[in-house]
Amino acid sequence: MSRLAPALLIALLLTTTLSAQPSDADSTAGAQEPTDHPLELVELTPWVEPDGEFVARFSLSRPIPLDAEVTYSIRSPVNESDQSGRTQFLAGLSGEDAGPALHNPVTRPALQLLEGPAELVLRIPVSSTGDAGRTYIPNAGVHPVVIEVTAGDELIDEQVVHLVRLPEDVTDPLRIAFLFSVGAPVALQPDGSVRLDAASREQIAAVVDLLGQASGTELSVRVTPETVTALTATADPGDADLLEDLAAVTSAREVLQQPYTELDIGAWSEPALSEELELRFQAGDAALVDLLGAVATRSTWQPDSTLTTGSTSVLEGYGVTNFVIRDDFVSPDDDAETGEPFLLAADGTTPVGLATDQLLQAQLSTGVAEPIASAYRFLAHLAVIYFEDPDAARGLVIAPESIDNLVFYQTILDGLESGTIVSSATTGELFEEVPVGDTDQAPIIRQLTGSESEPLGDYPSELSRARGMLVGYSSMVADTTSRADFLAELLLVSGARTLTASERQRYLDTVTSTIEGDLSQIRAPRQRTITLAAREAVLPLSLENRLEFPVEVSLEMDSDQLEFPDGDVMTVLLQPGDNRLSLKVTTRTSGEFPLVIEVTSPDGSLPVTLIDLDIRSTAVSGVGLVISIGALLFLLGWWATNFRRTRRDRRLVTPEDPVTPTTPEPSSAGGRTSHGTGDR
Numbered sequence: 001m002s003r004l005a006p007a008l009l010i011a012l013l014l015t016t017t018l019s020a021q022p023s024d025a026d027s028t029a030g031a032q033e034p035t036d037h038p039l040e041l042v043e044l045t046p047w048v049e050p051d052g053e054f055v056a057r058f059s060l061s062r063p064i065p066l067d068a069e070v071t072y073s074i075r076s077p078v079n080e081s082d083q084s085g086r087t088q089f090l091a092g093l094s095g096e097d098a099g100p101a102l103h104n105p106v107t108r109p110a111l112q113l114l115e116g117p118a119e120l121v122l123r124i125p126v127s128s129t130g131d132a133g134r135t136y137i138p139n140a141g142v143h144p145v146v147i148e149v150t151a152g153d154e155l156i157d158e159q160v161v162h163l164v165r166l167p168e169d170v171t172d173p174l175r176i177a178f179l180f181s182v183g184a185p186v187a188l189q190p191d192g193s194v195r196l197d198a199a200s201r202e203q204i205a206a207v208v209d210l211l212g213q214a215s216g217t218e219l220s221v222r223v224t225p226e227t228v229t230a231l232t233a234t235a236d237p238g239d240a241d242l243l244e245d246l247a248a249v250t251s252a253r254e255v256l257q258q259p260y261t262e263l264d265i266g267a268w269s270e271p272a273l274s275e276e277l278e279l280r281f282q283a284g285d286a287a288l289v290d291l292l293g294a295v296a297t298r299s300t301w302q303p304d305s306t307l308t309t310g311s312t313s314v315l316e317g318y319g320v321t322n323f324v325i326r327d328d329f330v331s332p333d334d335d336a337e338t339g340e341p342f343l344l345a346a347d348g349t350t351p352v353g354l355a356t357d358q359l360l361q362a363q364l365s366t367g368v369a370e371p372i373a374s375a376y377r378f379l380a381h382l383a384v385i386y387f388e389d390p391d392a393a394r395g396l397v398i399a400p401e402s403i404d405n406l407v408f409y410q411t412i413l414d415g416l417e418s419g420t421i422v423s424s425a426t427t428g429e430l431f432e433e434v435p436v437g438d439t440d441q442a443p444i445i446r447q448l449t450g451s452e453s454e455p456l457g458d459y460p461s462e463l464s465r466a467r468g469m470l471v472g473y474s475s476m477v478a479d480t481t482s483r484a485d486f487l488a489e490l491l492l493v494s495g496a497r498t499l500t501a502s503e504r505q506r507y508l509d510t511v512t513s514t515i516e517g518d519l520s521q522i523r524a525p526r527q528r529t530i531t532l533a534a535r536e537a538v539l540p541l542s543l544e545n546r547l548e549f550p551v552e553v554s555l556e557m558d559s560d561q562l563e564f565p566d567g568d569v570m571t572v573l574l575q576p577g578d579n580r581l582s583l584k585v586t587t588r589t590s591g592e593f594p595l596v597i598e599v600t601s602p603d604g605s606l607p608v609t610l611i612d613l614d615i616r617s618t619a620v621s622g623v624g625l626v627i628s629i630g631a632l633l634f635l636l637g638w639w640a641t642n643f644r645r646t647r648r649d650r651r652l653v654t655p656e657d658p659v660t661p662t663t664p665e666p667s668s669a670g671g672r673t674s675h676g677t678g679d680r
Contacts, residue, residue, distance in 0.1 A: 038062045039120065039149060040375040045167050046380075046415040050128035050140070054163045054565035056147070058120045058190045065151040068110040072122060072148075074163060075099040076382055077141025083180060083288050086359065088382045089142065093160055100146040103135065110149060122147065126165065142383045161373075162380035166420060167390065173423040174339060174386040175395035176416055177430045178219040179256070179302060179324070180207050180403070182246065186261060186496045187230030188489060190510040194233045204231075206403040214413040218424040220254040222302050223294070225287035226261045226493060232291065244631040247292045254426040257318065258298040260284045262497035265315070266308035268495065272460045274314075275465070276495070281318055283492050300324065300427040303356055303399050306453040306497065312344065312351055320351070322431040324397045327355035329450040338385050339394030341436045342444040350495070352436055353446060357385075357396055364400050367408030375411035379422070386421045395430040420670035459495070459504050466491060466508045472606025473515045476551045487511045515606075521546035522553065522574065524599065532587055541611065543554025543583040543599070545574040552617065554602045555581075557612075561593040562586065562615065571602055587617045 013485035075098045076304040079085040092098040113119045124145075127134035137143065143163040149156040150650060184200030204227075211221070223246075231243040259280035268277050288294045289580040298319030301307070303326050312323060323344055330353065336342060342354035363381060367374040385396070403409055416424040425433070470491065474484040487510075494507035523544040545551060550573055557568045574583060597611035 005366040008165055011277065013434040015343065024488055034543075037157050038064060039147075039159055040370070041159065041161065041376065043121075043372070045163075046375045046376060047383075047419055047421070048126055049166055050126075050137075050168060051131070051134070052126060054124040054126060054145075056122045056145070056159075056161050058159070059124075060118045060120060062336065064110060064149060064156055066111065068149055068151045068156060069107050070110050070113055070122065070147065070149055071105050071107040072124070073098075073105040073146045074102045074135065074137070075144040075146065076102050077139060077143050077387075083141075085384050085388060086381070087380065090145075090359075092144045098146050098160060100340070100538075102137070102143065109321060110669055119323070120149075123205050124163070124167055128168075137163070137165050140165050142380050159373075162383075162552050163229070164380055164383045164421075165326070170420050171391045172393045173421055174382060174421070175393075175425040175430045175434060176382060176422055177395065177397045177425045177427045178409075178413070178429060179222060179397055179399040180210070180219065180220050181224075181401070182227060183224035183262065184227045184496055185229070186493055186495050187226060187234075187385040190506045194230050196227075196230050196234050196236070196239070198498065201236075201242065202225070202241070203402055204246065206243075206406055208242070208245045208249050210403060210409055210413070211247075211253065211405060214417070215411055217413045217417045218426050218429065219413070220300075221250055221295075222256045222258055222428045223250065223288060223292065224262060224293075226257060226496075227283040228291045229287050229489075239367065242477075244293065247294075250292050250294050253294075254297050254428055255288060255292070256300055256427070257298045258284045258288075258494045260287065262498065263495060264453050265304055265311045266306045266451050266458070266496045267456045268306065269311035269314040270456075270460065272464075276460075276463060277314070280492055280495065297426075297428055299483060300431065303397070305329065307448065308451045308453050309345075309448050311453075312448075322352045322354070322427070324427065325353050325355055325448070329448060330355050331447045331449050333444050333446055336392060336444050336446070337389055337392060339396045339434075339573050340392070341395070341434055342430065342446045343436060345445050345447045350445070353433060354395065354397060354431070355446075356399065360396065360398060362396070363480075365404075367441060368404045371405040371408035372411055374406045375415070378412055379419075382422050382499075390421070393434045395425065395434040397427055397675070456504075457501055459501065459508075460553070462505065462508050463491065464493065466511045469512055469515045469606060472601035472603055475603040476553060476601045476606070476608075477549065478552065479550065487514060498553055518551075519549060519606070519608050522551065522599065524597075524609045524611045527612045527614065529592075529614045529616055532585070532616065534588050536584075537619075539583040539585050539595075539613075541583055541597070543572075543574055543579045543581065545576050545579060548576055550575050552602050553608055554600050554604060555583075556598045556600065556604075557583070557595065558598070559593060559595040560616070561588045561591070563588065564576075587615075590617045592616045626671070 004058060012471075038061045039058040040061060041056065042059050043055070045053065045055045048054045053627065075092070078088045078092065088099065089095070093369065097196065104322075110120065113120050113122055125134040126137045128138060130136040130138075141164075143165060145161050146161050147159040147161065149158070172597045182204055184196055187194050187196045189195060207221070228243060228246065231239040231246075233379075238576070259277070260283040261280070263277075285296055288296050300322045301315055301320045301324065303324045307323065307325065307329070312320075315323075325344070330344075333342070336355075338357060339354075341352050341354045343350040360381065363374070364377055367378070382396075385394075400409070413424070415424055470484070470487055473487070477484050490507045490511050494504050496504075499507075525542050532539075543553075552571060552573050554569060554571050557564055565586060570583075572579070594617055595611075595613040595615050597613070597616075599608040599611065600606060601608065
């Protein structure tokens with residue numbers, strides 16, 4: 001199968017117009033190039049049954065000469081054998097290379113084709129069997145029809161339209177899943193204001209109108225949660241109605257899962273950001289449910305130029321099994337047909353991939369100047385792809401970046417709704433109904449070959465710091481959730497892909513500076529001395545809350561000489577103004593010693609302030625009291641004992657009873673003198 005040169009074909013598509021100068025073979029002899037184009041296509045039969053009628057209806061922007069003639073030439077179908085048919089189709093849009101004529105040109109007076117004063121209608125009954133009075137078109141396919149309006153030698157106008165002759169039987173239609181986007185640049189600003197530009201509002205309104213009119217057409221929608229959240233917060237009174245209308249038209253639609261803002265998913269797949277990524281998906285899901293009543297479909301990931309091999313496995317953790325990938329970011333495969341799913345080689349996994357089509361995506365940009373004609377060319381282009389392999393199950397996802405012309409898309413969706421060789425589908429239906437490979441061959445495996453993902457620099461570490469502060473702050477202001485919620489949304493928005501590094505930092509700085517500013521409004525008294533006269537006492541404390549709302553804080557006491565009967569950690573709610581607190585303490589000893597009270601967030605992660613006190617205790621402890629009493633009793637006992645001994649001694653020895661010394665008497669003659677009771 002031959003491969004197209006996409007860049008060449010896109011250039012051909014974008015430079016081809018209906019006003020291109022016809023070739024000599026295709027033009028009326030001697031006719032000059034038209035200077036303007038009075039015919040504007042307003043309606044066309046997109047699909048012609050084998051024995052149906054082809055109708056092309058034109059409005060006239062100015063009168064044409066009464067003798068004007070209309071000549072039409074039906075050409076052979078474009079080559080449907082392979083993708084070269086698309087080259088032929090695009091080249092034939094100008095009329096220069098519309099292919100060989102299937103029949104001789106047919107000329108009719110323009111007056112016979114006028115219906116009303118400003119409308120020219122060409123009707124061509126067709127037959128698959130050559131019935132009389134009908135144009136014989138034996139084969140199904142996309143037939144260019146060159147239409148010329150001339151007056152004498154003057155070429156007034158030339159149009160190239162397409163007659164898509166349907167086959168007798170359709171085995172498998174080409175499934176087309178349109179994926180429309182509702183989104184805007186980040187609306188929430190670091191200062192808290194919400195700015196939704198007029199162009200974004202117009203785009204949202206266009207999607208609402210389109211979905212409302214295409215109620216019978218299957219399609220999918222991707223909605224940026226931050227954008228719909230902004231619709232609830234702007235000062236524009238019409239935004240509430242716009243949100244209500246959006247909810248009404250998406251309630252029965254497939255809405256794809258989205259993080260809160262558009263992310264560089266390749267950069268956000270780093271392990272260090274896994275918890276933050278989870279928060280963004282959770283916030284996105286919650287916003288879609290709360291504001292639109294839509295439960296997001298997780299299975300499909302939209303075309304994303306920041307997709308990387310590693311991020312596919314991360315997204316699979318969020319339920320994504322199918323990836324729509326830009327065809328210039330996936331490896332080519334000569335055996336792959338347009339619209340054929342493939343297995344995507346990733347990190348240890350093989351999810352299903354489907355490449356977009358650059359030519360079809362580029363053709364969307366041609367629908368502004370001539371929306372109806374461009375829409376029918378788009379439908380014919382889809383038919384060309386179908387006829388490349390009408391028996392194969394294939395599908396395409398068409399993802400417009402914007403709706404530049406509502407009529408263009410309305411015409412395409414109407415054509416899909418009435419089609420048989422093409423049919424509308426959601427992205428989920430497309431991947432479910434179009435298998436990967438078939439029974440005759442193994443599935444094609446392709447790889448990502450490019451990505452526009454860029455590293456986030458210091459953002460992950462700065463985000464982690466801000467998140468840590470917010471967690472602690474949130475535990476302080478649990479009863480004032482709107483303030484914490486606002487800061488949390490700033491963190492969610494800070495990671496948006498459309499922001500520069502400096503813009504991301506501004507969001508983070510707003511969060512950290514707001515928290516630091518609020519913490520500074522919790523004031524502790526200056527260091528002072530408190531005297532305790534009793535062993536068990538109530539310590540008076542004071543904290544000032546200069547904020548306009550209450551905050552909850554934790555007090556952690558630390559002192560070597562104090563005990564805290566109620567525990568050394570307590571949580572208190574500080575109302576605005578002065579807050580008098582009472583702390584029960586028990587002294588271990590008398591004397592002077594410090595008491596340090598650390599004030600933190602209730603979860604202990606965020607320091608708030610310090611209370612530094614000097615405690616002077618004049619109370620005696622229990623042990624000291626026992627020792628003192630014991631010493632006193634000892635002294636009293638000693639004094640009593642000494643007193644009694646002194647008094648007794650005084651009674652035994654007095655001045656009135658002097659002691660008279662005795663003189664030993666001499667013994668008898670010859671005897672000895674006695675000195676005691678024993679012998680010597």
